[in-house]
Amino acid sequence: MSEIKQTSTNFSNKNALSDECPEAYASTIIGGQWTLVICSWLLSGKLRFGELRKKLPNITERMLTLQLRKLEENMIIKRTVYAQVPPRVEYELTPIGYALKPVIKALEDWGDRHKKLTNK
Amino acid sequence: MSEIKQTSTNFSNKNALSDECPEAYASTIIGGQWTLVICSWLLSGKLRFGELRKKLPNITERMLTLQLRKLEENMIIKRTVYAQVPPRVEYELTPIGYALKPVIKALEDWGDRHKKLTNK
DNA sequence: TATATTACCCACCAATTGTTAGGTACTATA
């Protein structure tokens, strides 16, 4: 997840959309491959970096770091660093992060339904 | 949106995730930049290709075509071609497509809330 | 002294997603 070049057409299209459509806006924020899964684990309480990694079997450390940073920037999670060695960092949802619960629920319900339909 | 190389690590990670997490599964299906916006327009009734294009100011024809194809593959929309010249093609949501309504609603609500929080 | 532990960072690369700019077919109308 490199820098976004704010001059690109991609960027301005996404921006224009996000301005008008809250659903498009929302999906640029929580649309990453791992975002919702991380949030759904955090819904049940704070977790350390290493704990999260174990819950997400295929994620690389780099990806987890990047996603957590992005979530932090968007104020969805709070990061707490304890001055210890070895280091200890805890992540937890903010209020707006917890507010994702109904979104996640709706997506899960729909996902289940859609999956049944297509697996047949 | 080219072919997905089904041998890639990306692909198998996404697959593994989708198997376990219906919310991750759902977001691979409706996570595209335009997907939800298209669906939210179709929630109010069937539309022709050209009508959709007018509603989505910045979309290119290619993108619209690709997105509609993907939605069709995923059985979210139905495509009806009328044998006329000039051609006439109509798109409408399937039942599982309409079932996205609560998802879109939840995302909109959350998006609005999040936007207020961060603009402030 | 060597190794383990934790939560990262970095450079480089592969894959996916989106855009640009050019087509096409076929009919109707000017």
Added chain:
DNA sequence: TATAGTACCTAACAATTGGTGGGTAATATA
């Protein structure tokens, strides 16, 4: 004959997203 209209398609490119494999610090324990 020239142009317009609709719903596409194609090749080539730009941008973003995700993965691989290496590294770091500082302390504790063997």
